[in-house]
Amino acid sequence: MAEWSGYLTLILQGALVTAQLTLMGSALALVAAFAAGLARLAPFAPLNWLATVYIEFFRGTSIFVQLFWVYFVLPFAGVSLSPLMAGVLALGLNVGAYGAEVVRGAILSVPKDQYEATIALNLTRFQRMRHVIIPQALPLMLPTFGNNAIELLKGTAVVSLISLSDMTFQAQVVRAQTGSTLIPFVTILILYFAFAMVITTGVKALERRMTRGLDGVR
């Protein structure tokens, strides 16, 4: 039993790496999603193109390949990242590309009426977005953002390829050393599920908060 507690510690250390990757990756994904989503809607063509190229590239190629590029190819261009940073960058940009379309869709689904009211009240473009459009678009984005965050959590398993010891990597180590497949993989199954539950619960709570007072509208 004592040796199992050692192996469990190993897996929990991996869980910490997975949690870090998920949190930091989600934060970057959120920023990238808003930047690219808003850029696609901006009344300035070069910004639209730039955002479209980013979105199509990161959605159209595999996370696996992107991670290799970030970690093994970028150093040739003089940019060396730690495995954690490389993981965060690849995961964040990948999921952010999906999120950008969510941001764009949600903003476009705010009724045109609302937009016209902001013009009649003479708000600037920035003020319209900041005070009226985005606050109403956010509750529409949240459920999909929750999905994306869970996808990102599960995607973290690929980082073992660049020598990061995440939860899945550690489970493999334990399996190799003990010969038991069941115990390490049941453990990480439960841990992944618990992480996903935390995300789901958090997003639900946010949704409740943001839609307060909005019930029955439109």
Add this chain to the structure above:
Amino acid sequence: MADPIIRIEKLDKSFGTLKVLDGLSFEVKPGEKLALIGPSGSGKTTILRILMTLETITAGRIEVCGEPLYHIQRGGREVPADEAHLHHMRRHIGMVFQHFNLFPHKSVLENITLAPMLTKAEPRAKAEARAMELLDMVGLADKAKSMPSQLSGGQKQRAAIARALALQPRIMLFDEVTSALDPELVEEVLLVMKRLAAETDMTMLLVTHEMGFAHEFADRVLFFDKGCIVEEGPPDRIFTNPTQERTQTFLRKIIAAGHRV
């Protein structure tokens, strides 16, 4: 006679191949209360939307408060206005919409204070004091903290009127403001507008199907059909003794539908 506050010259507006306004010209004097009536699709709402810069124009020229609305001088020539110029011009104009368009995520009070605080950099205390005065005027002082979803249609529209007034525009546009209301809620909104017309020197343009109200409210009535003004004049004459056949037909239909004139 005072210079017109709005001057529209040979205005054309097309949506694709559909011509909505066709060489339209008219002027509005400062403080004048103008009612725009006519069958649906006659272009009357489009005029308000163009004045609020919610649409673009196809051809022609508009002056508001002595300045061109859709044109600016650049290099000695008139060129289409940019967003900065439109922003500058919108200060003069406010609009109340058929469907209220209140911001559902903000309280009634916040709906009213938002624009003054953002566009005029008014301190919160001042904006709120003024908002409370306006809410008092439209009879909604007790609803300041309510969310729009908690109000009836008539209350929503009165809140929307207060919101438009908060910026103190010189010209106010009312676009079928009672059309989306249940019949029993129409009166409370019209009462507010009557008071407003009596107590302020704001220029008001009203698009409406409430002929009785247009009769009482307006100094002058423009009857529109197919993007042109068919007939215009003081309400007493237009409603009791229209000279054009199209005006007569329209008014007969409205009366047959049970509206009072």
